[in-house]
Amino acid sequence: MLKDITLGQYFPGESLLHRLDPRTKLICTFIYIIALFFAGSYISYGTLILVLFLCAAISKIHPSAFFRGLKPVVFIIVFTAILNLFYTKTGRELFGFWGLSVTTDGVKIAVFMVIRIMLLISSTFLLTYTTTPMSLTDGVEQLLSPLKKLHVPVHEFAMMMSIALRFIPTLIEEADKIINAQKARGADFETGKLLDRAKALLPLLVPLFVSAFRRADELAIAMESRCYRGGVGRTRMNNLVFAARDFITMGFFILLFTFIVVILRLGL
Amino acid sequence: MPTIKTEALSHIYGQGTPFESHAINNISLEIPQGQFVGLIGHTGSGKSTFIQHLNGLLQPESGHVYFDGVDINSSKQLRRNARFQVGLVFQYPEHQLFEETLYKDLAFGPRNMKLSKDEIDERVREAARFAGLSEELFSKSPLELSGGQKRRAAIAGVIAMRPQVLVLDEPTAGLDPAGRNDILENIRAYHKASGATVILVSHSMDELAQIAQRLIVFDEGSIVMDGPPEKVFLHSEKLCEIGLGVPLASEIALELQKLGLNIPEGCYTVSSLRDAILSLRREAGVC
Structure with a gap:
């Protein structure tokens, strides 16, 4: 059941998307998400859907990976759709009951909202699917490095992020093991009232926390014994360098953004 | 007499993803009650996957698991019962300890079986005795115990359910030689006293040679050898070939x-x- 969590997962590959500089991918994802919030018409949503499909096709990642990523947020999507459906008062009324009414605008906005959330999540998944956690944090660190001048501990943030990402799969695996071990002793995580279920989590949470602290301790010792002292004066083995493909990709996304804004202005 | 029987058992991990792999393939075997079985194979040979089928933690992709002639996956209730009939001790089981005191932790399994208080008390004391844990430790937090004691505590937590089959996945991994011998001795004594079937997973040939009545060798998700130790160890070349040795x-x-x-x-x-x-x-x- 926990294996469904795909956050931070990476699918190894050799596609163009895998080879792009992580900074390019971060910037482009960022541009894409902002563009998503400027979109409001069939043409702009159509374009954005098309772009995501194109990128997903280039990445050669199986479409089912995206659906699995969307599964945990189905509730939020449905909830948003229902809210938008009933609380939009403009447009022609289609039908109504119990004082609630559904209008044409309501349907349109609800559909757009659902698409927007799905694109938002899928695009970030595309980023993590094609980028290793290590290069992702390298990218974040490099992009934020101007903030170092303002004494923001950018390196430390990046390190914390990479450790967190690194340990997500480990902790999931660990939780799975503990769940199995407690199930083998007859623990029941799946049935019972809400309070019983919360109580049933104790045999999982206690060992999980104990082991998380133990791992943190071990990692700290391992880092210190290799003389890790934070970011000051630290150099890196592989410096990130933009290639032609990075500039082309960024150019493409800037064009996309301009296109979406122009469409918004023209009111198409 | 209750037996464990598997029929054409297969399991695939990550079906439909790039990580798809056949963990076990077409496993059929029968283990009579009271036998001491050694399960051997190197990392990734499917032995851990196999034992998780025996108590219904994993459901087979195809094939059946029978306990005492009943398919354990035929209903939810039966699958839950299988957890108590087949006690499974995982690798590094000390990571599952969670209660405030050792006593409460040992009582976790029997409590889930909805037994009476007296019955639970009796089983906890019996299990502690089998695992070589003195009753003075009962009021201590399981996290305060030494490494070896934690391991024993975790094993006792499963024994306390009085399973008819006890499955142990590398119970001696990471222990020093003295601790290793102690635990093996405890398991042997438990086997003798309780008449339970014991399935011991290991990749130490020396360990299994000492203790098992029957050896089952796993390689790449299939059984490649099955028989008494003296027969299995005759095929030393084949064992070396799959990276196990004698x-x-x-x-x-x-x-x-x-x-x-x-x-x-x-x-x-x-x-x-x-x-x-x-x-x-x-x-x-x-x-």
């Missing part, structure tokens, strides 16, 4: 046979090899 004593016996010495077949423990060499010397009139 016990040290067996290796020495084979080398001595190659030198033309009359060492009987089936010397795979240090003590039997010692006796064989001593009797040879006696025959030769050396001592």
